[in-house]
Every structure is written in C-alpha cells, then in structure tokens.
Amino acid sequence: MRSTLVVMTLSLGVVSGCGGELPVVVDGSSTVFPISVAAQVAYTRAVEGVPKITVDYHGTGGGFGRYIEGEVDIVNASRPAKAIEQEKAWARGFLWTRYLVGHDGITVAVNPANTFVDALSIAQLQALFERGSTITTWRDLNPEWPDQPISFYTPDPDSGTYDTFVHEALDLSEQREDIQPSADDNVLVNGIAGDVNSLGYFGFAYYMANQDRLRAVPIRKSDDAEPIAPLIETIYDGSYVPLSRPLFIYVKDEAMKRPVTAEFVTFYLDHVAKLAEQAGYVPPNSQERSENLATLSQVKASISMAETTSTPVD
Structure with a gap:
C-alpha cells in the first residue's frame, strides 16, 4: 500500500499529454487525492493516445475555491459542498454534479x-x-x-x-x-x-x-x-461513528461537454470500486455505484439534448 501512495504522490501535478487541448483539472481533498490519481493513472494506461489529466490537492475548501474561480473541472471533496460554496459557484454559472467515490474513517x-x-x-x-x-x-x-x-x-x-x-x-x-x-x-x-x-x-x-x-x-x-x-x-458496517464519512467528486457540468472529461469521468465511475479499494478506502456499494451511473447518464442525456436543440437545421 505504501508503494502505491508513493507512486500516486509522484504523479502530483504531472500533466499527461501534449498539444493544444486543455487538460482536465482535478483539485481539492488530499483524502480523495489517491482515488483520483489512481483513476488518472489507470485511464492513461487504458486509452489510446495520452489524455491530459492533472490531479492536485489544496484541501476540499481550496479545491472549491479554485472551482469558483473557474480553474478546476473536478473537485475532490471529503465533505459535502457548503451552501456558500454552491451559491458562489452557481452564481457564476458553474453548475456541478456530485458522485460518491468511496467511504473513509478519519x-x-x-x-x-x-x-x-x-x-x-x-x-x-x-x-x-x-x-x-x-x-x-x-x-x-x-x-x-x-x-x-x-x-x-x-x-x-x-x-x-x-x-x-x-x-x-x-x-x-x-x-x-x-x-x-x-x-x-x-x-x-x-x-x-x-x-x-x-x-x-x-x-x-x-x-x-x-x-x-x-x-x-x-x-x-x-x-x-x-x-x-x-x-x-x-x-x-457503519459502526465506526462519528468519524466515518462519504467521499465525493464534484464535476462541472460544462466540462462534461468536452469528450476527454466525459470519457475520464465515465472511466472513473465504471471502475470506482477497484480504484477506491486500491487507494485504501471502502468502495461504494453496488447501489451507490448504480446511482452514480444513473446520474451520469442523465447528465450526458441533458448535454446531448441541449446540443441537439441548439444545432441549426438546414
């Protein structure tokens, strides 16, 4: 397990890929960081070409702060977003969708x-x-x-x-x-x-x-x-209370219009049980994984519908 985290730490801040396409930027919780780095590494190995994903950690609050400034596509969060964080983000049009990626015990x-x-x-x-x-x-x-x-x-x-x-x-x-x-x-x-x-x-x-x-x-x-x-x-089993908690990623809806973001998030959620376990956490259960994928399908359908209705017809 130690060697896994060492590899993950060495991946900090590394940009995968080159060329003109903007990278997918992930930042936030140092707790969720190992899961997202595991996703970054596995995705980079699994797809053809070299996708551009960066993963960093500045704390959950720091990640939401960067998101509100338009600097981040995905926030790693070891707590739910605060009302003030959501208010500021949504006031700027930066809507997001939340997915559960594991369970932790402080x-x-x-x-x-x-x-x-x-x-x-x-x-x-x-x-x-x-x-x-x-x-x-x-x-x-x-x-x-x-x-x-x-x-x-x-x-x-x-x-x-x-x-x-x-x-x-x-x-x-x-x-x-x-x-x-x-x-x-x-x-x-x-x-x-x-x-x-x-x-x-x-x-x-x-x-x-x-x-x-x-x-x-x-x-x-x-x-x-x-x-x-x-x-x-x-x-x-929930007996480690009150120090157990869910872990999340918050994904910017607008960023999901970019194929690299949509593909990375899909890969992440398809493999989240293995990724969370690899990172040392309790993976989402089958119901939670199904809810993630159902929500993801709704987001994709909404984006597809919006793009279809905005396309001019000859």
Whole structure:
C-alpha cells in the first residue's frame, strides 16, 4: 500500500499529454487525492493516445475555491459542498454534479511507542481539541498517563477532514491553536511517526499505508461505549461513528461537454470500486455505484439534448 501512495504522490501535478487541448483539472481533498490519481493513472494506461489529466490537492475548501474561480473541472471533496460554496459557484454559472467515490474513517493516530493510549472517547477529543483547551500533557487527559507534553499534527482549516472532524464529529467551532497543521497528509504521518508524544488525525488510507509507523486509536462514541477501531469492516458496517464519512467528486457540468472529461469521468465511475479499494478506502456499494451511473447518464442525456436543440437545421 505504501508503494502505491508513493507512486500516486509522484504523479502530483504531472500533466499527461501534449498539444493544444486543455487538460482536465482535478483539485481539492488530499483524502480523495489517491482515488483520483489512481483513476488518472489507470485511464492513461487504458486509452489510446495520452489524455491530459492533472490531479492536485489544496484541501476540499481550496479545491472549491479554485472551482469558483473557474480553474478546476473536478473537485475532490471529503465533505459535502457548503451552501456558500454552491451559491458562489452557481452564481457564476458553474453548475456541478456530485458522485460518491468511496467511504473513509478519519483515523486518530499516535506514535507506536505510545502504548498507554488504548482508546479515546469523543468527549475526551472534544476537551483535547477545543479552542482554549488547557490540556497540554497526557496526564491532563488521564491521571494514569505520563506527564509528557502532547504534540498535535492535524490538517489545516481548508481541509475537509478538518471540517468533518472539528465541526461535525466533535461539534466544535474551532480547533485549538497550538498545533502543527499541514495540507499534506504525508507531512502529518511523518510528524507523528517521528514524535513519541504526538497525536493527529487524517484519512484512513494514509494510516493503512503507514501501519508500521503509526498506531490507530480506537474511538468511543460515548464514555461507556465499546471502543471501535478504524477498519475496513467497521467503516463499511457503519459502526465506526462519528468519524466515518462519504467521499465525493464534484464535476462541472460544462466540462462534461468536452469528450476527454466525459470519457475520464465515465472511466472513473465504471471502475470506482477497484480504484477506491486500491487507494485504501471502502468502495461504494453496488447501489451507490448504480446511482452514480444513473446520474451520469442523465447528465450526458441533458448535454446531448441541449446540443441537439441548439444545432441549426438546414
């Protein structure tokens, strides 16, 4: 799994193809990034010629920001679009269609040398991450734990993972300030792997790719609940709550009029189960895949009808 993500990371920002045709530009969530890069690589290998696809990550919020400026065709999103993002995009005529491409479980991780944090409750995470928290050592969180300072490695505020973890799962307005944020999940992984007293969170695939360097912390949804570890099975069956979430791509409707975009998105959705699994996530189930393809067919039919009605008749 690690080698797969390394290959994907090396693909960052690479433009496939040459010539005058504009590339399909994909940007947004670093969590969804591995799935879209897997789609880019597989599509480039599968089709004749060299299609032009670029995949980057600036966080879900950053991807929507670029989309609103007309710079992006497809947004990788680890959360649903916010109302203000949709309002701004649609006000500029940049309509989109959303597709579900996988399921994630945000993973809270510590250094493997940390053997005492056997589980954390949502209440403990709230107390730990809230703005103005006075918890600075492990003993502050649990009197049986060592009196050692905690180092925090987390996504930055543009990240959909940040939004889901802080705002949705923990119901906090803001995260504490004394953290080391990054838009790059690999930076967070390396920080935790190199710091014995560290704690952080990121998408499940990054934990799966680095299990020998990290330890996932099981989560209790309430103080008296059984701790649930992030696993393919617990994400799939919905028991890893409240840190499970769907992953999306938002595709610009106008961009679907270009054959390369339509062909790439079709390939992506036809193979999304394999691509999501390859990237380390839980793939969409059969019903979700069918819904994706039905929606895609509607978009294509709408575009075809619009082009037919706008074509002059001799």
